Amino acid sequence: MMSDAPLLSVEDLTVTFGRRGQEPFRAVDGVSFQVRPGQTVGLVGESGCGKSVTSLAIMGLLPQRGNTVSGRVDFEGTNLLELSTDDMRDRRGRDIAMVFQDPLSSLNPVVPVGVQVTEVLERHRGMTRKAAMPVAADLLRRVGIPDPDRRIKDYPHQMSGGMRQRALIAIALACAPRLLIADEPTTALDVTIQAQILALLKELVEDTGTALIMITHDLGVVAGLCDEVNVLYGGRIVERGARHPLFRDPRHPYTNGLLGSIPRLDAVGERLTPIPGSVADNLPWDHACAFAPRCSQPIERCTQVTPVLEESFGRALRCHNPVEVPR
Amino acid sequence: MTDPLTSYGQSRKARIDALAATSVAESGTVEEAPGLSLIASAWQRLRRNPVFLLGAFITVAFVLLALVAPWVAPHDPAVGYLLDKVRPQSNPVPGPEPGFPLGADSRGRDLLSRLIVGARQTLIVGVFATLGGFLGGLVLGTLAGAFGGWVDSLVMRIVDVMLSIPSLLLAVSISALATRPSQWTVILAIAIVQIPVFARLLRGSMLSQRSSDHVLAARALGIKQSAIVFRHMLPNALGPVIVQATLVLAVAIIDAAALSFLGLGNPDDRKPEWGQMLGQSQQYLADYPHLAFWPAACIIVVALGFTLMGESTREALDPKSRR
Amino acid sequence: MPKEVCGPVLRYIIRRLLQMSGVIVVLSLLLFLWLRSLPGGTVSAILGERATPESRARLEKALGLDEPIYLQYFRFVGRALRGEFGASTGVLPGRDAFDIFLTRFPATIELSFLAILIAVVVAIPLGYVAARSRGGWLDNASVVASLIGVAVPVFFLAFLLKYFFAIKWGLLPVSGRQESLGCTRVTGFFVLDGLLTREFDCSWSALRHLILPAFALASIPFAVVFRITRAAVLDVLDEDYVRTAEAKGLTKQVIRGRHVLRNAMLPVVTTIGLQVGALLAGAVLTEKVFAFGGIGEALAIAFQMRDYSVLQVLILMAATVFVVVNLLVDISYAVIDPRVRTR
Numbered sequence: 001m002m003s004d005a006p007l008l009s010v011e012d013l014t015v016t017f018g019r020r021g022q023e024p025f026r027a028v029d030g031v032s033f034q035v036r037p038g039q040t041v042g043l044v045g046e047s048g049c050g051k052s053v054t055s056l057a058i059m060g061l062l063p064q065r066g067n068t069v070s071g072r073v074d075f076e077g078t079n080l081l082e083l084s085t086d087d088m089r090d091r092r093g094r095d096i097a098m099v100f101q102d103p104l105s106s107l108n109p110v111v112p113v114g115v116q117v118t119e120v121l122e123r124h125r126g127m128t129r130k131a132a133m134p135v136a137a138d139l140l141r142r143v144g145i146p147d148p149d150r151r152i153k154d155y156p157h158q159m160s161g162g163m164r165q166r167a168l169i170a171i172a173l174a175c176a177p178r179l180l181i182a183d184e185p186t187t188a189l190d191v192t193i194q195a196q197i198l199a200l201l202k203e204l205v206e207d208t209g210t211a212l213i214m215i216t217h218d219l220g221v222v223a224g225l226c227d228e229v230n231v232l233y234g235g236r237i238v239e240r241g242a243r244h245p246l247f248r249d250p251r252h253p254y255t256n257g258l259l260g261s262i263p264r265l266d267a268v269g270e271r272l273t274p275i276p277g278s279v280a281d282n283l284p285w286d287h288a289c290a291f292a293p294r295c296s297q298p299i300e301r302c303t304q305v306t307p308v309l310e311e312s313f314g315r316a317l318r319c320h321n322p323v324e325v326p327r
Numbered sequence: 328m329t330d331p332l333t334s335y336g337q338s339r340k341a342r343i344d345a346l347a348a349t350s351v352a353e354s355g356t357v358e359e360a361p362g363l364s365l366i367a368s369a370w371q372r373l374r375r376n377p378v379f380l381l382g383a384f385i386t387v388a389f390v391l392l393a394l395v396a397p398w399v400a401p402h403d404p405a406v407g408y409l410l411d412k413v414r415p416q417s418n419p420v421p422g423p424e425p426g427f428p429l430g431a432d433s434r435g436r437d438l439l440s441r442l443i444v445g446a447r448q449t450l451i452v453g454v455f456a457t458l459g460g461f462l463g464g465l466v467l468g469t470l471a472g473a474f475g476g477w478v479d480s481l482v483m484r485i486v487d488v489m490l491s492i493p494s495l496l497l498a499v500s501i502s503a504l505a506t507r508p509s510q511w512t513v514i515l516a517i518a519i520v521q522i523p524v525f526a527r528l529l530r531g532s533m534l535s536q537r538s539s540d541h542v543l544a545a546r547a548l549g550i551k552q553s554a555i556v557f558r559h560m561l562p563n564a565l566g567p568v569i570v571q572a573t574l575v576l577a578v579a580i581i582d583a584a585a586l587s588f589l590g591l592g593n594p595d596d597r598k599p600e601w602g603q604m605l606g607q608s609q610q611y612l613a614d615y616p617h618l619a620f621w622p623a624a625c626i627i628v629v630a631l632g633f634t635l636m637g638e639s640t641r642e643a644l645d646p647k648s649r650r
Numbered sequence: 651m652p653k654e655v656c657g658p659v660l661r662y663i664i665r666r667l668l669q670m671s672g673v674i675v676v677l678s679l680l681l682f683l684w685l686r687s688l689p690g691g692t693v694s695a696i697l698g699e700r701a702t703p704e705s706r707a708r709l710e711k712a713l714g715l716d717e718p719i720y721l722q723y724f725r726f727v728g729r730a731l732r733g734e735f736g737a738s739t740g741v742l743p744g745r746d747a748f749d750i751f752l753t754r755f756p757a758t759i760e761l762s763f764l765a766i767l768i769a770v771v772v773a774i775p776l777g778y779v780a781a782r783s784r785g786g787w788l789d790n791a792s793v794v795a796s797l798i799g800v801a802v803p804v805f806f807l808a809f810l811l812k813y814f815f816a817i818k819w820g821l822l823p824v825s826g827r828q829e830s831l832g833c834t835r836v837t838g839f840f841v842l843d844g845l846l847t848r849e850f851d852c853s854w855s856a857l858r859h860l861i862l863p864a865f866a867l868a869s870i871p872f873a874v875v876f877r878i879t880r881a882a883v884l885d886v887l888d889e890d891y892v893r894t895a896e897a898k899g900l901t902k903q904v905i906r907g908r909h910v911l912r913n914a915m916l917p918v919v920t921t922i923g924l925q926v927g928a929l930l931a932g933a934v935l936t937e938k939v940f941a942f943g944g945i946g947e948a949l950a951i952a953f954q955m956r957d958y959s960v961l962q963v964l965i966l967m968a969a970t971v972f973v974v975v976n977l978l979v980d981i982s983y984a985v986i987d988p989r990v991r992t993r
Contacts, residue, residue: 061896092899100897105890110912110988119908120898155988171898378794488676493927493972499934500965503953506689581803585935588805590954605806609939616813623806630801638797 006034006074007211008058008179013071015050015057027053029235029285030071035179040205040212042226042243044219044258048279050235051215055181057081058213059098060088075179094124097172101184103164107156113140113167114152120174139170144200162193169200176208183215198225219258223247231255234282234290241315251313251322253295289320297321339490343524346567347531349644369566369643379639385632386573392443393450400440401426405597410435420615429621432604433611441599442621448600449580449629452514456579457572459518464525469556471526472533483530489523498582502591510593510600513586517579528571532564566644573637577630584626601626662984670977677969682726685962686719735963740955741948747959750948751967756838757827758944761937762929764860765867770922773872777879777918778911784884792876799873804932808866808939815862825941828856863940870932871925878921882914889913916987923979927972 015028028050035041043051056062057069060080073080075096080088100106108116117139118132127135133152140148143166156164165185172180182201186194202225205212214226222229222243229246231239231254239252250256257275277294284290285306292302301320309318373379392399402408409431412421423430429438471482489497498516505512533556536542541563545555580602586592587606596603601622608618710716717725729735735747742750780789816824823829828840833852836843841860844853886892887910895909933946941947945964952960 059897061893089899089901092897094899098894098897100890100894102890106894108891108895108909108913110916110986111908119900119904123898123900123904157989168894171894378790491673493931495931496927496934496968499931499953500684504684504687504689577801581801584803585805588803588935589938589950605803609809612809612813613817616809619806619809623803623809626803627798627801627806631798634797634801635794 005036007037007039007076008035008213009072009074010034010054010058011072011074013054013057013073014069015053015062016068018066018068027235028057031232031235031237032071033230033237033240035211035213037178037211038205038209039228040214040226042214042216042222042229043232044216044222044229045232046217046279049232051232052183054232055098055183055213055215059092059096059181060085061092061098090124093120093172093177094175095177096179096181097175097177098181098183099165099168099172099185102188103161103168104156104188106168107164109156112153112155113159114154117152117167117171117174120171124175136170136174139174140167143167143170143173143204144196145170161189162196165189165193165197166200169197169204173204173208173210177210179211179213180205181213181215184217185214186221187216187218194221201225219247231258234279234285236285236290236318237309237316238291238318239315240309240317245314249313249323251315251317252319253297253321253323254291256323257294257296289318297323339524340487340527343527343571344531346570346641346644347528347564348535349567349641369640372643373640376639376643378635379643382632382635382637382639385628386636389446389629389632390450393446396444396447400437400443402437402440404436404441404444404599407431407435408437420611420618429617432618438618438621441604442601442625445599445601445604445622445625448510448598449583449602449626452510452517452583452600452602453576453579455514456517456583457521457575459514460521460575461525461568461572463518463522464527464529467522467526468529468533469561472530472537472560479530482526486523486526489520490527494520494578495582495585498586499589499591502586505591508591508594510595510598513583513591513593516586517582520582521575521579524571524575525568528567529564532567533560536560536563566640570637570641570644573633573640577633577637580626580633581630659981659984663981666977666980670973673973674970677973678727678730678966679723681962681966681969682723685726685958686722688956688958730962730966736959738957738960740957741951741960747957747963750960751945751963753838754943754945754948755967757840757942758930758933758937758946760839760841760856761860761863761867761933761942761944761946762926764864765929765932766871766922766925768864768868769871769875769925772868773875774879774918777876778883778914780876781880781883781887789880793880796873796876799869802869803935804866804869805935805939807869808863808936811862811866812939822862823855823859827859827943828852831855859940859942863936863942866939867929867932867936870928871922874921874925874928875918879914879918882917883910886910886914916983919986920979920983923975923982926975930968930972 011032013028013031014026016024016026018024031050031054033041033043043054045051053062058073058080060083062069069081071081075091080091083091107113114133114136115129117136118127118129121127121132121135122129125132137148137152140151145151145163145166151159151163156167159167169185185201186197189197198221201212204210212225214222216222226243228242229240230237231246231252233254239246239250239255246255247259250259254275257273260273261275275294281293282290283292283303287306288304289295289298289302289307292298295302299321305320307318307320309316311317313322407413409421409424409427412431413419413433413435419433421427421431421435427437427439429442432438432441467482467486471479471486498520501519502508502512502516505516536559542555542559545559550558583592583600584602584605587600587603588609589606592603592606593600596607604622605619605626608615608622611618707716715722733748737743738745738747738750776792780792783789812824815821831849831852833840833844833849834847836846840856841853844850844856891913892905892909895905900909930946933944934949935946936942937944937946938950945968948960949964949968951957952964
C-alpha cells in the first residue's frame, strides 16, 4: 500500500501573524514533513505549538488578512499555496478533507445533518440532493450511526457528541479524499467515546487507503494510530521518528517530558513529572533553543546557538544535549 | 427562562445584561481598586480610537460652551431686541442684520444667543435626567443586587415591566400627567424612563461580581457586607454605568426635543433649550427652515458626540473585541 | 410540518398566550390608573374648568366616579371589551373614539410596513457587507452612518425630507394620505383599495403620500437592523461550522446563504419584530409632521387637546398590538430555529 512518492510534501512552511500594533508572530517556523499515500502521520505538541496552524495552512483556511504563508505545500505535485482560491475550493473536501475538534460547534445548527453530508456530494460529485440522500445515509451507516435513514433528518443538537463526530467524519470521507486531516478529533469527547472514534478512524483509513494527518496533544492517541510522529515545539519540529523508536527511547527532552507527564496504567505509584513553565517562557529561535527555559537538562550552548534538525539516533532531532538514558 | 413580559423587553434586557457582565471581565485583586484598573485598560485601547476621540472632542467642546455660555452670548436670550421688526403677517421672523448674524426668532430675540445659552439648558436637562435615572436605578439596583431574595424578584419584576414599554411613549405618558409642564417635569419624565435601565445594569453587574474572585477574597478577609458593596462592587460597576450614562445623555436630549415637539415640553422659553427651540420652530418650517435647522444641528452633533463616545467605550469594555 | 415538530410549538404558543393575557391585564390596570391621574380628569374635560361643585358631583355620580376604585376598574374593563370608549372631544369632536381608531389604524399599518420594508432591504445587505469588510472604510462609514441615524431626531428628519422634497422641490405631496380623487374605500388601506377597485391613480396618489413619512420612519429600524445584522454576521463568521463549510470546499454562494446568513438571520428576524414599539413612538412624531391621518397623529392631537376617550382607546389598542406582535415574533422564532422547535 505504501509507495515512496509522497502524497503530501510540506517544505519550509512558515506562517506569520501580523497584528495591528504588535510584533509579527511566527506561529509556524520552517516546518517540513512528508506524508506518503495511506500513511498516518502525527503532529504532536502543546497548544500554541503551531500544529493547528500548520493544518489550516495546508487547507488554505487561514484568514488572509494580516497573515503571510511561505514555503511549499506540494500535494500530488501541485503547490497548494500557489493555487487560486477557486482552484483550492475545488480540492478542499474532494482531495483533502478535515475533521475538527468540537463536533457540536463544527456542525451548522440550523441545517439537518443529512444536508450537511449531501452538500459535499452535490458540490464535488455534481449529484442532485435527491440522488445524494441514499449515499449520505450509507456514509452515516459506515461511520456507525444507527438507523441512518431516520437520523439523516436530525439536527445536530438532537445527536450525542460521539454521534456528531461520526457525522463529521462521514462528511469528511464523503468524496473519498486521499488525505484526511484530523485536528484533535477526540479532545471534546468522553473518554469511552474517544476510543471508539479512534478505532473508527483507524478502520476507515485502513479500508480506504486514505492518508491521515493526526493532530493532537495526546501522546496516547498517537501511540495507537500513527506510523510516524512529528513533535512540534514553538512552531518548529523538534523530533521526528517512527512510532516505536520514538516512544521507546525519546531523545528530545521535550518529547521525554511529554511522555513523563501522562499517567500510565503499568506504572502505578510512579510520580508524574509535568514539564515546568509554559509556552510563554519561550526564547526566540533566532539565537537559542526555544525550549531551553523549561528544559530539564539545558547546557550553555542552548541559550546561545540555534539547534538544527539533524539525523541522529535513527531519527530527526533538534537538540544540543539529547537525552542519553530515556526514562 | 423566567416569564418575560415581552420579547421586546427581553432584548433590551439582554443588551443591558451584556454591558453589566463587562464589569467583572477584567477585575484585579483586593488591593488594587479593580474598577479603576478596568477603566484604565479600556482607556489604553480608546486613546488611539478615532471614533472615540471625535466623540470626546464634541462632548468636551459642548460642556465648555455650556459652562461659559452666558459670558459668550452676545445678547440676552430673553430680550426681544428686534421685536419692533416683527410683523405677524409679512415678516414674522426677522432675518440677519449687523449684530444679529443668525437673525431673530418670532419674538425678536437673538437666535445666536439663544443657541449658545441653549447649550447650558440642554446640558442641564441631559445631566439631571441622566442623574435622576442613575440615582433611581442605584437605589433599586443596589437593593436588588445586594440583598437578593424576594426584594430582588419584586424590584426586577417592576423594572422588567417598565423596560417592556417603548421609552418615548412612556416619557410622553408620564409628562402628560403633569398639571403644569415645566423644565422639571420634562427632566422627571425622562429620568423615570431611564431608572429601569440603570437598575438592571447595576444589579446585573453586582450579581456577576458577587461570585467573582476579588469579592470572594474580600468576603474571606471578613470585610463587612456594606463595605464590600460600596468599596468593591460599586466602583467595579463604574465602567458600564459610565457607558450607559453617555448613551442616556444623548437619548435624554433627543427625547426632550420630542416632548417639546408634541407640546408636552417646557412652555417657559425665557431660558432657551435646543429641543424646545426645535419643537417651537415647526410652525415656521415652510418659510423659515433655519429656525429648525440650527437647534437641530446642535442636537444632532451633541447627541452624536455622546453616542460615538458611549458606543466606542462599550466596545472597548467588551471582552469579545479585546482579542 | 411533521407531527413531532408541531407538539412542542403548540405547547410553546399556548404558554406564550397565557403570559400575554397576563401582560394585557397588567397593562389595562396601568392604563386605568394613568387615566385616573391625568390632570383635570374626565369631569373637567366634559364640563370645563369652571363648573360648579354641584354639577361636578352630579356628573361624577352619573359617570360612576364616586364608586370604589376597583368597581370603576371593572366597569372600565367591561366598556373596553365592548369597544365603548365614549365620544371624542378633541381629535374629531362627537365621533366615537373606537371608530376613530378603526378608520385610522390601516394608515399607520401601511406606513409602518413600508418603513420596515425600506429599512430591511437596505440594512441587511449593508450589515452583511460591512461585517465581511470589518475595519475597512465601508464598515466604518456605515457604522458611523447608523450612529448618526440614532442621533437625528426622527421628526427633524421628517422636517428635512418634507422641506426639500415637498416644499422646495415639489416632488412629493406635503401632507395627508391621498388627494381627493373620489376613491372607493374597501379595506381602508389606500394603496390596496386602489388596486382592488382598479382605480390605479388612487393607489399611486396614496403611495406618493407614503414615501416621505416612510423614509423618515425607516431611520429608526434601519439603525437597529443594520447593527444587529453586522454583529450577527461577525459572530457567525467566527463560528466553527463556517470553517467546516470552507473545509468542504463549498461555493461562496452556498456558504453565504446556507451557513452564514441562515444563522445570522435568527437574531435579525426577532429584532425586526421588536421594532414595532419604537415604530409606534416614531409614528406619533412622523405622522404629526406630515399630518398623515394615522393613529400616531391622532395620539399627538389627543395628548395636546387632552381627548381622553381617544387617548385610552389608542393606548390600549397600541399596547395590544405591541403584545400580539411580540407573541408572533416569539412564534416565528420557534418556527425558524430548529433548536427551539424540536426541544
